[in-house]
Amino acid sequence: MHQLRLFFTALQFFTRLPIPRWVGFDPAWLNQASRYFPLVGVVVAAIACGVYAVAIWFLPTPVAAVLSTAAGIYATGAFHEDGFADMCDGFGGGMTPERVLEIMKDSRIGAYGAIGTICMLGLKLTALSALPPLAAIGALLIAHPLSRLMATALIWRLDYARAEGKAKPLAQKMGNGEFLFAAITVAVPVLAVLQLRWLPSNALLYGLPAANIATLWLARKCVRRIGGYTGDCLGAVQQVTEVTFYLCALASLHP
Numbered sequence: 001m002h003q004l005r006l007f008f009t010a011l012q013f014f015t016r017l018p019i020p021r022w023v024g025f026d027p028a029w030l031n032q033a034s035r036y037f038p039l040v041g042v043v044v045a046a047i048a049c050g051v052y053a054v055a056i057w058f059l060p061t062p063v064a065a066v067l068s069t070a071a072g073i074y075a076t077g078a079f080h081e082d083g084f085a086d087m088c089d090g091f092g093g094g095m096t097p098e099r100v101l102e103i104m105k106d107s108r109i110g111a112y113g114a115i116g117t118i119c120m121l122g123l124k125l126t127a128l129s130a131l132p133p134l135a136a137i138g139a140l141l142i143a144h145p146l147s148r149l150m151a152t153a154l155i156w157r158l159d160y161a162r163a164e165g166k167a168k169p170l171a172q173k174m175g176n177g178e179f180l181f182a183a184i185t186v187a188v189p190v191l192a193v194l195q196l197r198w199l200p201s202n203a204l205l206y207g208l209p210a211a212n213i214a215t216l217w218l219a220r221k222c223v224r225r226i227g228g229y230t231g232d233c234l235g236a237v238q239q240v241t242e243v244t245f246y247l248c249a250l251a252s253l254h255p
Helices: 002-014 027-058 061-076 079-093 097-105 111-130 133-157 176-196 201-226 231-253
Strands: none
Touching: 002 027, 027 061, 027 133, 027 176, 061 079, 061 111, 061 133, 079 097, 079 111, 079 231, 097 201, 111 133, 111 231, 133 176, 133 201, 133 231, 176 201, 201 231
């Protein structure tokens, strides 16, 4: 029951989906719930895939991609997109760590955030639209949990950069066993997609190293600019690695 509570705690924090009342809430559970973040990605992927699968029967592929992406954004409340925009604004406009953190805390979106979000969403929608239907569904099923695993890696390896913040309860050190559990969660949809042959194995050969490289690059930026990570950094890593996997899936089909 405690593990089920931890999963629902992660689902409550990262999505707008309703959870049973008996679960309750304790901020201390958030740190323990970090192992379930990729599983939350599986839930979001299932919603996005369901919308895509229905839409593709009646509408062109680009429209299905837009509706699928919109469903994922609605389910999460644009939680990760907001973090990506804030990181673009902070890292683009701040010259000192204090100023970067101050800008990232501001709820208003600036030029860097707006331009970055438009480019990121445009790239994501273009890549999904160019994929065949089954490949797009397979890419969604892998990219959502994988990208959340990459964000979880920052919790596992880096320090939290703020004294306080919305993600502060997540900032306690994550154990190796917890991260391994999170990685196994990602392996399940990966193996399922490969077994069903919705994506070629090259998609993984390209996508996994590329996602890791993108994560290392962003993590290095975070450490250099603000001395660690914030919740916005987690959202940025999730968004960047998600779209990175879509591009790699597309590249695997167009040698």
